[in-house]
Amino acid sequence: MQVPASKSLTNRYLILAALASSPSTIRNTLISRDTELMLRALAEFGVGVQRIAQDDGSTTVVITPGQLAAGPLSIDCGLAGTVMRFVPPLAAVAGATVAFDGDEAARVRPMAPVLDALADLGARIDYAGAAGMLPFTIDASAMKQDAEVVIDASGSSQFISALLLVGQALPGGLALRAAPGPIASPDHIAMTVQTLRELGVDVQVDADARGWRIAPGQLKGFTVTVEPDLSNAGPFLAAALATAGTVRVPFWPAKTTQVGGKWVEILTAMGAQAELGEDGVLCVRGTGTIRGIDYADASELAPTLAALCVLADAPSTLSGIGHLRGHETDRLAALEAELPKVGARVTATADALHIVPGPLRAADIESYEDHRMATAGALLGLAIDGVRVQNIATTAKTMPDFPQLWSAMAATAKAQG
Numbered sequence: 172m173q174v175p176a177s178k179s180l181t182n183r184y185l186i187l188a189a190l191a192s193s194p195s196t197i198r199n200t201l202i203s204r205d206t207e208l209m210l211r212a213l214a215e216f217g218v219g220v221q222r223i224a225q226d227d228g229s230t231t232v233v234i235t236p237g238q239l240a241a242g243p244l245s246i247d248c249g250l251a252g253t254v255m256r257f258v259p260p261l262a263a264v265a266g267a268t269v270a271f272d273g274d275e276a277a278r279v280r281p282m283a284p285v286l287d288a289l290a291d292l293g294a295r296i297d298y299a300g301a302a303g304m305l306p307f308t309i310d311a312s313a314m315k316q317d318a319e320v321v322i323d324a325s326g327s328s329q330f331i332s333a334l335l336l337v338g339q340a341l342p343g344g345l346a347l348r349a350a351p352g353p354i355a356s357p358d359h360i361a362m363t364v365q366t367l368r369e370l371g372v373d374v375q376v377d378a379d380a381r382g383w384r385i386a387p388g389q390l391k392g393f394t395v396t397v398e399p400d401l402s403n404a405g406p407f408l409a410a411a412l413a414t415a416g417t418v419r420v421p422f423w424p425a426k427t428t429q430v431g432g433k434w435v436e437i438l439t440a441m442g443a444q445a446e447l448g449e450d451g452v453l454c455v456r457g458t459g460t461i462r463g464i465d466y467a468d469a470s471e472l473a474p475t476l477a478a479l480c481v482l483a484d485a486p487s488t489l490s491g492i493g494h495l496r497g498h499e500t501d502r503l504a505a506l507e508a509e510l511p512k513v514g515a516r517v518t519a520t521a522d523a524l525h526i527v528p529g530p531l532r533a534a535d536i537e538s539y540e541d542h543r544m545a546t547a548g549a550l551l552g553l554a555i556d557g558v559r560v561q562n563i564a565t566t567a568k569t570m571p572d573f574p575q576l577w578s579a580m581a582a583t584a585k586a587q588g
Contacts, residue, residue: 172404172576175569176229176397178201178400179362181197182205185206185209185234187393189234189261191390192389195393196233196234204249205249205254212247216244217240219234219237239261241265242262242268243267244270246271248273250276252499257332257336262294263289263294263314264341266312266314269311271306276500278304283302284323288320288322288347291320292314292341293314294309295311314341314342320334320346325350325354328354331347331383335347338374340390344385347384348377349382355470361428370391399423401424401431401434402429403431404423404431404434406549408420409475412461413551413553418454419454421450423447435453437472441462441483443456443457461482466488466490468492470495474502474547475550477506478551480528481531482551483526483528486526487525491523492522493523498541499539502541505539506524507519513531513551515528532555535559536560542567542568
């Protein structure tokens with residue numbers, strides 16, 4: 172299975188390209204709802220966007236930066252966390268007045284930490300509804316210099332990444348500190364830091380990994396190729412365990428900052444055989460055994476992992492995932508509601524899921540407009556006859572071709588079986 176490019180990396184590169192001093196070329200750009208929303212947001216700021224279709228089916232995007240428009244502008248965030256959190260700091264760089272809104276489900280996703288940080292830097296935030304949530308308008312015409320920002324990142328790592336991405340373009344650079352308490356998905360912050368460093372930005376990280384400093388400067392244009400989305404590869408790799416089959420994913424990086432790189436460790440612990448060949452093909456083989464697992468901070472991998480735990484031979488506990496309550500849906504509540512439909516006993520706490528497998532049975536699985544819930548349901552359908560996933564099209568958020576790719580994989584398995 173060849174999976175599409177990483178959404179997390181694509182949208183980070185797009186923001187950085189908009190801030191560069193010269194054009195940038197982003198090869199193997201993911202084209203999905205989330206990235207389309209980001210491209211439209213950049214175009215609203217006056218950034219040039221050129222798409223080039225490649226013979227191999229991939230898309231190259233050339234971003235031509237310029238003077239960012241000061242507005243007033245209007246940005247549709249859809250349900251994309253990277254848009255609703257990464258683009259407001261871009262408004263701060265532009266000194267712009269920008270109205271933000273999104274899907275109805277986006278209006279309950281937490282935004283306050285990044286908006287409070289922008290207010291500390293001098294932006295004025297006017298809320299049309301509940302404070303700290305969409306819809307809101309930013310007036311960034313009077314930004315401060317040399318302010319140190321403290322952010323509560325317990326709800327999302329994106330709050331910190333959002334500021335880091337624009338740090339060098341802010342008037343006085345950026346001095347950022349995480350507030351006391353847990354930091355959600357620190358792997359994604361590490362991805363942001365590594366991406367900045369690869370492009371030449373000097374990011375100083377405190378010894379306790381809770382503080383970051385970036386001097387003001389100018390980012391040069393760049394050329395990059397986006398890695399495959401390793402998180403979206405998860406359901407396909409997990410299919411090997413669910414069916415005692417074999418799945419191969421090409422272009423798997425030997426080293427990565429993506430949280431999806433953890434799939435090799437996770438699936439091996441659950442009973443799979445995994446091998447990364449010299450040709451960059453990751454091969455995962457199911458052995459007929461699926462072991463229960465206790466795993467901390469599975470982050471966005473948790474819905475697929477939880478579905479696999481339903482098929483295991485022993486109970487599992489997934490902990491350190493309380494921040495998933497603020498994602499596209501309350502994922503802990505959704506999994507607690509949906510997985511028992513196919514026979515498991517599931518208990519959600521403030522920060523964890525406890526999953527006890529039981530006799531399997533068919534059911535209809537709701538997706539809650541959440542692409543990760545939809546792919547988790549699809550995985551259950553490989554092992555349980557009669558499972559149906561409601562609104563599988565919600566996978567278009569990050570993988571528009573998921574239904575076709577999944578059907579093609581299943582058809583290949585039947586042909587070989």
